[in-house]
Amino acid sequence: MMEIQKQPTLIFMFGATGDLARRKLYPAFYQLYQKNQDFAVIGLARRPHTHESYRRLISDTLPEQSGERKGFLDRFYYLSLDIEHPENFGVLKELSDRLDKQYLLQGNRIFYLSLAPRFFGLAAKNLKNAGLTETSGWKHLIIEKPFGHDFMSAEKLNNDLLQVFDEKEIYRIDHYLGKEMVQNIEALRFANPIFESVWNHRYISNVQITLSETLGVGERASYYDQTGALLDMVQNHIMQMIALTAMEPPSRFETEEIRYEKVKVIQSIRPVSAEKVSDQVVRGQYIGGMMSDGTEVCAYRDEEKIDKNSNTETFVAARFFIDNYRWSGVPFYIRTGKRMTAKSTEIVIQFKDNPKNPYFYHLNDAEPNLLVIHVQPDEGLSLKLNVKQFNETGNTMPISMKFCNNCANVGNTPDAYERLLADCLKGDSTNFTRWDEVAYSWSLMDSIVASWSEKQLPLDRYEAGSMGPVSANELLAKDGFHWWPLTRTE
Numbered sequence: 001m002m003e004i005q006k007q008p009t010l011i012f013m014f015g016a017t018g019d020l021a022r023r024k025l026y027p028a029f030y031q032l033y034q035k036n037q038d039f040a041v042i043g044l045a046r047r048p049h050t051h052e053s054y055r056r057l058i059s060d061t062l063p064e065q066s067g068e069r070k071g072f073l074d075r076f077y078y079l080s081l082d083i084e085h086p087e088n089f090g091v092l093k094e095l096s097d098r099l100d101k102q103y104l105l106q107g108n109r110i111f112y113l114s115l116a117p118r119f120f121g122l123a124a125k126n127l128k129n130a131g132l133t134e135t136s137g138w139k140h141l142i143i144e145k146p147f148g149h150d151f152m153s154a155e156k157l158n159n160d161l162l163q164v165f166d167e168k169e170i171y172r173i174d175h176y177l178g179k180e181m182v183q184n185i186e187a188l189r190f191a192n193p194i195f196e197s198v199w200n201h202r203y204i205s206n207v208q209i210t211l212s213e214t215l216g217v218g219e220r221a222s223y224y225d226q227t228g229a230l231l232d233m234v235q236n237h238i239m240q241m242i243a244l245t246a247m248e249p250p251s252r253f254e255t256e257e258i259r260y261e262k263v264k265v266i267q268s269i270r271p272v273s274a275e276k277v278s279d280q281v282v283r284g285q286y287i288g289g290m291m292s293d294g295t296e297v298c299a300y301r302d303e304e305k306i307d308k309n310s311n312t313e314t315f316v317a318a319r320f321f322i323d324n325y326r327w328s329g330v331p332f333y334i335r336t337g338k339r340m341t342a343k344s345t346e347i348v349i350q351f352k353d354n355p356k357n358p359y360f361y362h363l364n365d366a367e368p369n370l371l372v373i374h375v376q377p378d379e380g381l382s383l384k385l386n387v388k389q390f391n392e393t394g395n396t397m398p399i400s401m402k403f404c405n406n407c408a409n410v411g412n413t414p415d416a417y418e419r420l421l422a423d424c425l426k427g428d429s430t431n432f433t434r435w436d437e438v439a440y441s442w443s444l445m446d447s448i449v450a451s452w453s454e455k456q457l458p459l460d461r462y463e464a465g466s467m468g469p470v471s472a473n474e475l476l477a478k479d480g481f482h483w484w485p486l487t488r489t490e
């Protein structure tokens with residue numbers, strides 16, 4: 001059961017009519033309301049709405065089978081406001097003061113900026129100038145990704161926000177940090193000595209992280225075409241997953257201690273030089289093909305609103321090294337892309353083989369032990385081991401021990417946004433990213449982007465419905481490894 005701490009709060013929902021708010025945030029608010037979280041929301045965007053029409057918009061985003069909605073919807077208010085017109089913020093102040101009193105919200109405020117990042121700094125400044133950030137309670141700022149487009153822009157954005165909010169008040173969302181099995185990495189490692197004792201270069205040969213998607217770019221074409229897979233997925237989600245997989249045990253399980261250990265990992269990832277880039281990174285873009293459900297889909301360049309000559313990568317694979325004692329020489333392979341075979345996120349830990357032994361030659365074909373952390377769609381673990389073949393004295397055969405959190409009747413896992421909102425409401429920023437994590441991650445991305453453009457790294461084609469370009473296989477093959485096929489826990 002997710003822990004809920006009742007903190008009456010007024011939520012300023014910027015981008016209230018947008019895709020993210022409708023698909024993810026309102027359903028998450030509803031779940032929190034069902035768990036007695038106490039809040040009122042002011043929806044903010046330019047287009048006109050009455051409170052009633054806004055409530056209808058929200059109602060349409062809720063699952064059909066959801067129960068009583070009126071009490072929930074009545075807590076939503078709407079104000080048409082253009083971020084670029086500061087004079088509107090005065091009206092917002094009046095409305096928020098009124099709701100604060102009406103719902104006894106104790107001056108606690110969340111400003112959720114579900115907006116294009118170019119508005120983040122301006123929104124913060126206008127909130128401050130209108131006196132909205134002076135409050136008798138606490139104030140938290142939630143910002144969406146992308147947090148800049150390179151280190152310089154991220155730093156400028158951060159400085160703009162720091163004019164108004166303290167670092168401790170800024171909640172940078174990375175929704176992968178709200179996923180059950182991403183949160184489980186720490187428990188798996190630090191509550192199980194059988195793993196932690198072998199969690200290093202002596203026993204692990206390589207780590208493989210896959211975030212594959214079947215969807216194309218959908219309605220976010222213009223954003224995606226300027227961003228690409230590296231900055232959309234690697235800069236944030238994949239860096240966070242590497243950090244949690246590779247970090248040292250924190251001295252205490254407290255927010256800053258955990259973040260400090262994550263920073264050390266990201267900081268230790270070797271930058272990708274122009275000389276090494278073609279050896280370490282693969283860029284791909286999908287051409288037309290058939291998805292596993294039989295649907296024919298077009299090439300990326302033929303997608304609506306995508307430039308016919310676009311060179312944006314829709315797939316990226318890379319081999320990273322973490323330059324510290326624990327991970328010396330262990331490659332971390334990552335890959336992510338749109339229009340791949342399956343929607344799946346998993347981390348595979350491949351353990352080293354036993355030394356080959358002439359006296360036990362029949363054991364020499366044993367497959368590597370694999371520990372797989374299944375993040376989605378299944379939420380669970382599997383452990384591949386070797387056992388003697390049944391009723392034979394000779395060879396071994398691989399077996400898999402599996403645990404699935406969401407397959408059986410363990411209960412519905414809360415959505416990532418629900419968890420993260422609940423954390424922000426109770427003031428726990430552990431599963432949000434601190435500025436230095438973001439900064440080091442951008443520096444690494446900058447090294448890749450600069451090396452790409454210096455060496456004109458080719459864009460390899462892959463068929464929609466495949467697992468990416470062949471060159472992504474070669475990335476591992478030259479080290480004597482291969483990508484392990486995606487697996488399910490059922």
Ligand SMILES: NC(=O)C1=CN([C@@H]2O[C@H](COP(=O)(O)OP(=O)(O)OC[C@H]3O[C@@H](n4cnc5c(N)ncnc54)[C@H](OP(=O)(O)O)[C@@H]3O)[C@@H](O)[C@H]2O)C=CC1
Nearest residue numbers: 015016017018019020045046047082083114115144145146
């Ligand atoms: N959608 C997704 O799946 C994800 C989105 N994100 C991030 O979340 C943020 C929002 O994304 P998304 O919802 O997709 O974007 P949308 O384009 O769908 O929505 C943008 C919102 O901003 C409002 N808006 C635009 N201009 C102004 C303005 N000048 N003043 C006030 N409001 C304005 C729009 O309303 P109106 O036009 O009425 O003003 C709309 O509500 C972005 O940072 C995005 O990168 C992150 C991860 C996933």
Ligand SMILES: O=C1O[C@H](COP(=O)(O)O)[C@@H](O)[C@H](O)[C@H]1O
Nearest residue numbers: 145175213215232233237345376
């Ligand atoms: O941040 C993003 O994530 C989604 C994938 O999220 P998931 O929870 O469905 O795995 C991706 O589609 C999007 O391009 C990216 O911006």
